[in-house]
Amino acid sequence: MPQPKYLTGDTAAIEEFLSRFDVFLFDCDGVLWSGDHLFPNVPETIEMLRKKGKQLVFVTNNSTKSRADYKKKFDKLGIPAEVEEVFGSSYSAAVYIARILKLPAPKNKVFVLGESGVEQELDAEGVLYIGGTDAAFRRDIEPEDFTNLANGSALDPDVGVVLTGLDFHLNYLKMATAFQYLQRGAVYLATNIDSTLPNAHSLFPGAGASGAGLTKAIGKEPLSLGKPSQAMMDAVEGKFQFDRSRACMIGDRLNTDIQFGIDGKLGGTLAVLTGVSKKEEFLAEDAPTKPMAYVNSLGDLLM
Numbered sequence: 001m002p003q004p005k006y007l008t009g010d011t012a013a014i015e016e017f018l019s020r021f022d023v024f025l026f027d028c029d030g031v032l033w034s035g036d037h038l039f040p041n042v043p044e045t046i047e048m049l050r051k052k053g054k055q056l057v058f059v060t061n062n063s064t065k066s067r068a069d070y071k072k073k074f075d076k077l078g079i080p081a082e083v084e085e086v087f088g089s090s091y092s093a094a095v096y097i098a099r100i101l102k103l104p105a106p107k108n109k110v111f112v113l114g115e116s117g118v119e120q121e122l123d124a125e126g127v128l129y130i131g132g133t134d135a136a137f138r139r140d141i142e143p144e145d146f147t148n149l150a151n152g153s154a155l156d157p158d159v160g161v162v163l164t165g166l167d168f169h170l171n172y173l174k175m176a177t178a179f180q181y182l183q184r185g186a187v188y189l190a191t192n193i194d195s196t197l198p199n200a201h202s203l204f205p206g207a208g209a210s211g212a213g214l215t216k217a218i219g220k221e222p223l224s225l226g227k228p229s230q231a232m233m234d235a236v237e238g239k240f241q242f243d244r245s246r247a248c249m250i251g252d253r254l255n256t257d258i259q260f261g262i263d264g265k266l267g268g269t270l271a272v273l274t275g276v277s278k279k280e281e282f283l284a285e286d287a288p289t290k291p292m293a294y295v296n297s298l299g300d301l302l303m
């Protein structure tokens with residue numbers, strides 16, 4: 001695999017790189033911001049690309065927010081973007097459950113280990129769910145819970161799917177309940193399985209970490225509907241209708257964003273160094289995943 005081209009500071013190379021693409025798929029965490037801290041020149045760079053007539057799509061694995069929540073964040077941070085340009089892993093999972101998996105009612109209810117973003121997108125697709133942010137699950141497990149879970153009296157017979165996402169309110173009762181549904185044959189899905197979450201210019205346990213206990217207990221991996229899943233790429237292409245050879249994925253994480261672009265046979269991939277992956281990881285001769293090019297920060301594209 002050819003070595004990635006370093007573009008920072010090379011205006012001619014940046015101009016040539018941008019001219020190859022009509023569409024830019026942007027990752028969010030670690031590319032546009034770290035938590036609520038916007039990286040330098042991000043709004044201006046987005047604006048520049050729009051002025052060049054580029055189509056932009058924001059493809060995030062962060063399942064804690066819905067597309068509408070992201071629009072509010074974009075507005076708060078001054079990033080020019082429309083809600084229809086956002087495609088998050090919660091939306092990807094909700095579309096998959098509603099339009100692809102299509103379990104026969106009534107056994108198509110979802111038990112959620114995740115935050116409001118998952119619930120809002122399931123609502124948008126008309127998918128019934130329990131768990132998630134329900135305060136009834138935010139308590140210690142009691143002896144009678146074990147009995148009622150084991151005999152099924154505490155379980156909803158219509159649950160046919162367990163869906164895990166980044167869950168800031170993890171506890172044993174929720175995990176034990178999800179485990180019992182999986183033991184009874186529920187389909188095991190994840191919005192994404194990122195190991196870490198970039199925030200406050202540091203790293204924290206990600207969705208993959210918050211779901212790891214359940215995966216360990218049940219002894220199988222969930223089907224992940226986030227990057228690098230090509231079910232997500234197909235859904236993104238289906239919704240935005242673009243020529244993959246003229247599309248570029250911009251991301252901070254090799255095993256999700258860059259792999260997503262490579263596996264999706266996009267025209268190109270661009271890594272930024274403001275998030276999870278370090279350049280040493282992809283410059284190594286034997287690196288399994290190499291972006292086409294990289295910059296220190298997204299704002300370096302601003303000419």
Ligand SMILES: O=C(O)[C@H](O)[C@H](O)COP(=O)(O)O
Nearest residue numbers: 028029060061062197206207
């Ligand atoms: O743990 C997670 O869910 C991810 O780190 C995360 O939220 C990634 O978001 P992205 O970089 O795809 O916008």
Ligand SMILES: [Mg+2]
Nearest residue numbers: 027029030252
């Ligand atoms: Mg990211």
